[in-house]
Amino acid sequence: MGSKTYKVTSPVMGTFYRASAPGEKPLVEVGQKVNAAEVVCMIESMKIFTELRADQPGTVKKILVENEEPVMKNQELIEIEIA
Amino acid sequence: MTESKFNKILIANRGEIAVRIIRACKEMGIKTVAVFSDADADALQVKYADEAVNIGPALSRKSYLNMDSIIQAATGTKVDAVHPGYGFLSENADFAKACVDNNLVFIGPSAECIAASGNKSAARKTLMALGISIIPGSDDIISSPEEAFEVAMDVGYPVILKASGGGGGRGMRIANDQNELADALAVASGEARAAFGNPDLYLEKYIEKPRHIEIQIIGDHFGNYVHLGERECSIQMRYQKLIEESPSPFVDEALRNKLGETAIQVARLIGYTNAGTMEFLVDKNKNFYFMEVNARIQVEHPVTELVTGLDIVQQQILLAQGEKLPLRQDEIRLNGWSLECRINAADPADNFMPSPGEIQKLILPNGPGVRVDTHIYNHYVISPFYDSLIGKLVVWAKDRDMAIKRMQRALSEFQIEGIKSTIPFHQRVFQDEDFIRGDIDTHFLEKFADLH
Numbered sequence: 001m002g003s004k005t006y007k008v009t010s011p012v013m014g015t016f017y018r019a020s021a022p023g024e025k026p027l028v029e030v031g032q033k034v035n036a037a038e039v040v041c042m043i044e045s046m047k048i049f050t051e052l053r054a055d056q057p058g059t060v061k062k063i064l065v066e067n068e069e070p071v072m073k074n075q076e077l078i079e080i081e082i083a
Numbered sequence: 084m085t086e087s088k089f090n091k092i093l094i095a096n097r098g099e100i101a102v103r104i105i106r107a108c109k110e111m112g113i114k115t116v117a118v119f120s121d122a123d124a125d126a127l128q129v130k131y132a133d134e135a136v137n138i139g140p141a142l143s144r145k146s147y148l149n150m151d152s153i154i155q156a157a158t159g160t161k162v163d164a165v166h167p168g169y170g171f172l173s174e175n176a177d178f179a180k181a182c183v184d185n186n187l188v189f190i191g192p193s194a195e196c197i198a199a200s201g202n203k204s205a206a207r208k209t210l211m212a213l214g215i216s217i218i219p220g221s222d223d224i225i226s227s228p229e230e231a232f233e234v235a236m237d238v239g240y241p242v243i244l245k246a247s248g249g250g251g252g253r254g255m256r257i258a259n260d261q262n263e264l265a266d267a268l269a270v271a272s273g274e275a276r277a278a279f280g281n282p283d284l285y286l287e288k289y290i291e292k293p294r295h296i297e298i299q300i301i302g303d304h305f306g307n308y309v310h311l312g313e314r315e316c317s318i319q320m321r322y323q324k325l326i327e328e329s330p331s332p333f334v335d336e337a338l339r340n341k342l343g344e345t346a347i348q349v350a351r352l353i354g355y356t357n358a359g360t361m362e363f364l365v366d367k368n369k370n371f372y373f374m375e376v377n378a379r380i381q382v383e384h385p386v387t388e389l390v391t392g393l394d395i396v397q398q399q400i401l402l403a404q405g406e407k408l409p410l411r412q413d414e415i416r417l418n419g420w421s422l423e424c425r426i427n428a429a430d431p432a433d434n435f436m437p438s439p440g441e442i443q444k445l446i447l448p449n450g451p452g453v454r455v456d457t458h459i460y461n462h463y464v465i466s467p468f469y470d471s472l473i474g475k476l477v478v479w480a481k482d483r484d485m486a487i488k489r490m491q492r493a494l495s496e497f498q499i500e501g502i503k504s505t506i507p508f509h510q511r512v513f514q515d516e517d518f519i520r521g522d523i524d525t526h527f528l529e530k531f532a533d534l535h
Contacts, residue, residue: 013439014467021273021282046428046437046471047278049270070467 005061007076008052014045016077018067026067028060028078040078043071057083088404089113089163089188094128095153095178096168099458099474100380101128104166107396116160118153120146122466127458134160141468147171148280150178157187164188164403166396170278170470173379174201190403191357192378199353200376201247209352210373215345218364218372220287228268231286232261238288244268246275247283255322257289290372292524293364295319296331297377298346299387301358301398307408308350310343311387311395312417314360317523318512320435325505325528326512327383328422329390332483332521338369343412349373358384358399367524382425382472385454389421389479419479420486424494424509426457426474428465431508439467443501448493452479452486465502473504487519 010016018026018041028040034054043050062079065071091114094104101117105128108115117132122141129135136156139146146152148171157165165182167173167190179194192200199205210217219238224247225231235242235258244256244267256271258264268284276282299311315331316324334342346361353376360377384395402408429435445461457474459465465473476493480486491513497506511531512518518527 011433012437012467014437017273020269022276024269024273042273044277045467046439046469047274048437048471049274049277050436051270 004082008078010071012045014043016065016071017042091162093157093162100168105131166190200378218287221285224283241289243289244271297362303408308347329386385477386421390417419481420483421479423477427471427505430503438503439465440502446498448496
């Protein structure tokens with residue numbers, strides 16, 4: 001109860017990718033521990049891939065978007081429970 | 084190769100280059116067929132072409148990279164030839180071959196030649212035998228991280244990864260040590276696959292502080308070649324060119340002749356036909372290293388057009404029809420100076436973050452010596468699925484100084500609202516003293532990185 005979480009959001013309109021390259025395994029799964037600055041997903045916009053990183057260490061609680069789905073700027077992508 | 088005039092051409096591309104090619108065709112009395120994805124139903128290429136065919140969903144690999152659907156559009160509309168533009172399938176040998184197999188002329192070099200241009204290992208060995216200097220690196224595609232580490236140790240860090248399937252900075256990453264190289268391999272490969280449908284990478288020693296200078300060549304099917312001088316393309320951000328000019332303030336007549344001769348030597352070696360570009364890195368002592376063949380029309384071709392007076396896209400079409408080169412090398416004169424700014428939907432104040440969205444207001448510059456190649460218009464929606472290039476602002480004047488003043492003036496007229504663009508960034512570069520002096524290298528823009 002009351003555990004603190006934060007959400008990784010998309011800096012740009014684009015396409016959400018859970019892996020760093022097609023065919024690779026997802027960067028994170030629900031329940032996985034992440035370190036601060038660890039890459040948790042990728043956004044592709046206008047053919048440029050941007051790595052999105054965890055702000056603080058924690059545990060992945062929810063992945064809010066399906067792989068390869070279009071996302072809007074500022075859309076919430078991954079919820080992380082702060083360690 | 085028998086000469087026969089084209090009645091109708093399909094343009095297998097989108098954006099400003101599709102519009103550019105349609106314009107060339109119209110002026111030659113050739114009918115045009117545009118292709119478009121679901122995201123591009125309102126695109127200018129659809130409005131300008133005589134016919135337009137939907138080739139699939141927004142994602143490039145399902146539309147503009149979908150060979151079957153493009154070939155079907157071409158045969159269905161009974162075109163004589165296909166112009167691939169740049170990017171997408173333009174340097175895909177399988178696509179060039181698929182065109183020929185379906186009795187369509189591919190406007191570009193042959194499939195074999197595209198394959199040879201792309202085959203860096205074969206090219207490297209032959210070039211070395213000819214005494215043409217090249218940058219040390221992997222002889223072939225990198226097949227594993229271990230192999231990449233080994234080659235990198237051999238040539239020494241820093242090293243650069245490049246996409247085998249194309250240029251334009253996609254899939255390019257620099258690594259200063261083995262850890263960085265490990266990370267760069269995964270990201271670069273993903274970018275290369277997304278941009279070119281081909282994840283293959285090769286690795287080279289990274290030469291610091293070089294100039295990027297390239298030579299435009301055209302060749303017919305009878306072994307005749309001319310070069311159209313150089314383009315200076317050193318102003319780059321993340322290996323994406325942003326400003327190009329012709330001639331280069333660094334290149335004198337002697338260097339131009341040497342680069343031009345080398346470019347034609349390479350073209351002849353691989354049996355190159357049609358328009359192409361040979362890219363070189365030139366160090367501060369004017370040593371040059373051949374980098375690669377760009378087997379396509381290039382984004383920055385207009386600067387060459389403005390100083391030579393030749394329409395390169397129309398030349399491509401004429402050469403693909405089997406015509407002979409219309410002039411000899413001694414008839415090519417570079418007249419005046421041309422500069423191009425790439426206008427991208429990207430935010431220079433936020434590390435060039437892509438900025439898709441709707442154009443809410445648009446005022447294009449014009450007046451003496453100004454050319455704008457663009458596909459955007461008021462209320463056009465720039466989609467996140469494709470390249471951020473939304474237009475090219477090109478100027479011509481009788482010398483570099485006047486061309487710079489003309490570009491400053493044109494940039495001050497250019498207004499886009501609703502999205503972020505590179506216009507404010509170009510305004511700053513065109514006030515920079517080093518730039519104005521012509522003192523530039525491929526690291527020039529790094530000093531702008533911290534000045535937000």
